[in-house]
Amino acid sequence: MSGQPVRFFQVGSFAAGNRLLPPELRSVQSDATRANALTSGHRACQGCGEALGARYVLDTAMRATQGRLIAVNATGCLEVFTTPYPQTSWRVPWLHSLFANAASVATGVASALEAQGRSDVRVLAQAGDGGTVDIGFAALSGLFERNDDVLYVCYDNQAYMNTGVQRSGATPPAARTATTEAVGPEPGNPFGQGKNLPLIAMAHGIPYVATATVADLHDLEAKVFKAMSIHGARYLHVLVPCPLGWGSAPAATIELARLAKETGLFAVFESEHGELTASSPIRRPVPVEAYLRPQTRYRHLFDDAGEVGRPDVVARLQAMADANIARFDLLGGER
């Protein structure tokens, strides 16, 4: 969505870098001098999507603000694996207060900066899906409604992973969690109405809402740059696979994020002032099975041979993907 003219450069804009592109067109992550706002030595699990997403987002925000950034963090994996006493992995000014209040604390930081006349310093709040769609939802809605000058980033791994993989409001149907076990006639998380926070954010009419995944670095970075070019409340929802909670291979983290997008289960789009402005088309369409199969949280949908054992459930999940595809025009009508 960065709008650069179509030119062919071997890996184009898919890989992190591209030696054939001028340096200013390469991703922040490809730059050896990137901020590494989240540095090594953190205690995230192997293959953690959230660690990756957080570095992608913060390094980009650091680039966008020339290093003048303050981050606020909700309680959750990201907080726990980065700041166990006596070591922190952050290299930005960073504040963790509570689980439910990241949005409000960020408002406080932004308000203080405004009161102090330091308009050059920008504020970013970050939380997992539990801290965003459940316990921190009221505070976040308040932030949106007031249009406070904060970029709020939700790293969505679709359950409470820090506490041992319990269901959150962002857990997809049929997924097994510790509180929606794969037992009984309707194993896993029941089908509900869902809680699409990006759409809820859009309903607040805030200046910018976007979704992204850790599988498309350039898209994610472009969205952070865009968000940081705007003042007011901004919301970025990043899908970050969790090998522990999803029961996937650590190496498959990015691949699963890619499949989530390519199946249509996770729509990647942008919105300004409540209006959908762009969506990322599916490039290589795949059925939802391809995404579900490598995750043990969906194991109950397959038999021992790996064949679909619950075609009824898989069909409902496929219908969800198809609905996304139609709603967000993911097969690229106008593109």
Add this chain to the structure above:
Amino acid sequence: MLRQIEGSQAVARVVAACRPEVVCAYPITPQTHIVEAIGAMVKSGELPGCRFINVESEFSALSVAIGASATGARAYTATASQGLLFMMEALYNAAGLGLPIVMTLANRAVGAPINIWNDHSDAMAARDAGWIQLFARSNQEAADLHAQAFRLAEEVSLPVMVCMDGFILTHAFERVDVATREQIEAFLPPFEPRQVLDPAAPVSIGAMVGPEAFEEVRYLAHARHLDALGVIESVAEEFAEVVGRKSGGLVAPYRTQDAELVVIALGSVLGTIHEVVDEARDRGLRVGALGVTTFRPFPLEAVRDALAGDARLVVLEKAFSSGFGGVLSTDIAMALGGATARLSTVVGGLGGRAITETSLRRVVDDALEGRLGRLEFLDLDRAAVERELAHMAGDRRSGPIAENVLRAIGAGTAGIAGRRA
């Protein structure tokens, strides 16, 4: 400047004079007048450099203050009752992070049953949250304590809660000498945070601390509280020097010299107590009073010194711990070396019930004549509770005791509320 003014307005003016940079507000009776007044000052331009944030809950109100304070801004908010409990988690957090936030607690009962009137159950619920808790006896002291609270908070890096009785103080019009902006400028230096979020010198604030250091963190917070005891006294003295008026401090003894009986209390009821003491002294009875201005940290030594001798002690409390008894009483006893037969607890004024001079006079007389039990409830409608207790004994079932009591005393909820209003 001496003026006839509502308590909330006086507090708002002092807070404004302290030049807060971020003020957060969420409405809850009876603190609303304070933040309304500050909001108006911000909106009119009277308070340049201050951001006034209307938030969606008390939890967010304190959270905004946490963020602001960590960014080096002087932050203020106010709450009461349910609001305090709704921000309870943030309360512990602000204290744990050592953020010098100042908050007014317009003391109000905590439901259920829901009740908007004054008592101290909200402050007591937050007793162990790590905040400094100061209790104002009057609106004059409430106003003065807010100036001292900012100075104190920023000096010891702890949040300070100024407790003032809801309605009784917040809504009362009295003559108050409101400290001027010049006086406060002379008294309150600019905020120099102990730690701050700054891109030029980044730090991580709010780490996860495990068993290896948690106790030490708590010990250090305790040590800072103990340090605060001294700071509170020196701040009060300095305030007196600048403003020419003694306010605050640790304890406020009143005619305790040679007293046979000392009545101990928190907050505005001390005004009534002083009247009763004076009247008793006029009757030749050796009665005194002790106000506890600083409830946390608890001034064990100052209390012990003030209660030296063998006077009988009555602790008048607007809160209690169900199934146990007085809260302040326990602390007083601790100051005296443990449980003592000298001490009686009288619980009264709950949910806004008036504490009358007549009733207090009776307490004093009963105490002096040895008729007071270890735990008494002031002006309790004994017939009503006996009926309900009998009823409960006959028909053990759960249910809203409040409803049953109201039925027992022959009044509907609307009737009571109507009478009060």
Add this chain to the structure above:
Amino acid sequence: MNELPFAISLEVGSSLANRTGSWRVERPRYLDRMPPCNDACPAGENVQRWLYLAEEGDYERAWRVLVEDNPMPAIMGRVCYRPCETACNRGQLDEAVGINAVERFLGDLAIERGWRLPEPAPDSGARVLVVGAGPGGLSATYHLRRLGHTVRLVEASSALGGMMRYGIPKYRLPRAALDAEVARITEMGVDVELGTPVRDLAGAMRAGGFDAAVLAVGAQLAHRAYIAAADSARVLDAVSLLRSMEGEEPPALGRRVVVYGGGDTAMDAARTARRLGATDAIVVYRRTREKMPAHDVEVEEAAEEGVVMKWLSTITQMEKGRLVLEKMALDEHGFPQPTGELEVLQADSVVLALGQDADLSLVGGLEDVVVRHGALEVGDDLMTGHPGVFGVGDATSAERTVTTAIGQGKAAARAAHAWLSGVPLERPTRHELATFELLNTWYYDDAPKTMRRRLEPARRTGTFDEVAVGLDESDALFEARRCLSCGNCFECDNCFGVCPDNAVIKLGTGRRYEFDFDYCKGCGICLQECPCGAIVMEPEEI
């Protein structure tokens, strides 16, 4: 910040003290795998490497890498049957990279810009005789000269090039390109003797004082078929036909020409016949299209030019103006069997393209040189039974293509060098093949192949102009950038970008990356997301 509050506030970046590398049970390792193009190239070209340089627009360096192995890219870019493209992994994604077209672009550019081949090494003192100046002999000459040996190149014909000149029609290989690349080799300081058939190798070596010899004599003796033929029938062989195209007078074939055979030479002969004015050029072959040895591109281009194929037919009789064909049928083993069904075909002339043999009489004096089935028998090092005498190209049993001959010329030169130096021949270990399954093709741009333009069929039959048109620079660059760089890091920064533990160190342009094992937890995302399969996970030694 002077003094941070104890424990709750921490100095930034302090987690670097926590070496999470200790969690690792598997460790990643960078490696180079063998790209299928390199693997398939009979000339041993490092295709991936020169494409890599061409991708950057550094054509001269690309060409220099190319001529490390093959000194004739302009020729190769025209006549090679492109086993590299058949093997190319991109073929499984959309279409194979047009390697050959890029090669031709580089070759033509080098001629245009006058780039010189590398200077030979200092004189080794050894003298080597190269017999035959076809692709194998020229390649051997080039590599021997580069290694510092004195070379005498002896050729029976009056011009250099061998089958490239006398077998490949001009419309496939314009002589200007051939001449330019051959001249560039001889300009390295080669003692060339033309029109000099070597009849006695042993004698020639003795007489010239040669320490070694490379036999690259080719295969020019046409196979004859035993077909009943009337004297009046006009019958000639394809080798002679194509050879005669280099002479003054083109042969008269008539209006209806039948070519007998199914190899590339048959196609060349039929297409040449069309250009010489034949209205009908008919290829008669005893088996089916699938069994035909000719390369697809040749068959397709011939068909485009109006050449007609008659499958499952043998010529049983040739007379003036007519032939008798017998229909064949494939048996269960795929062999053609006569059916007895006959057909008469009008033909002004018949061209036999039934294969060629080498004339190996020159080794008659060397008893230890073995000739089997008309081919020199050589070892892995291409040495014949006689020490210091090597055989390459069509004279051996190798595949009869220019590319194979060039590759063998290089191999023989290196083997001869080792032998002359008295050291064992070093063979670099071949890396594991970079198969398609090892790639993560998501990362490559979608880009179908730039079709190499070809001359309109209508314009082809009347002229010997080159059929395939070269790529312009932007097309060549595009085509080069379609390369997936299979098995070889091309510095896309993916591993550097996708590591959740920042455990990849970027060493700077051209220096690739290394792992920081202090922090690498061994999650394997780098491997999974490496587009080109240049990372492997190995068990950690615990």
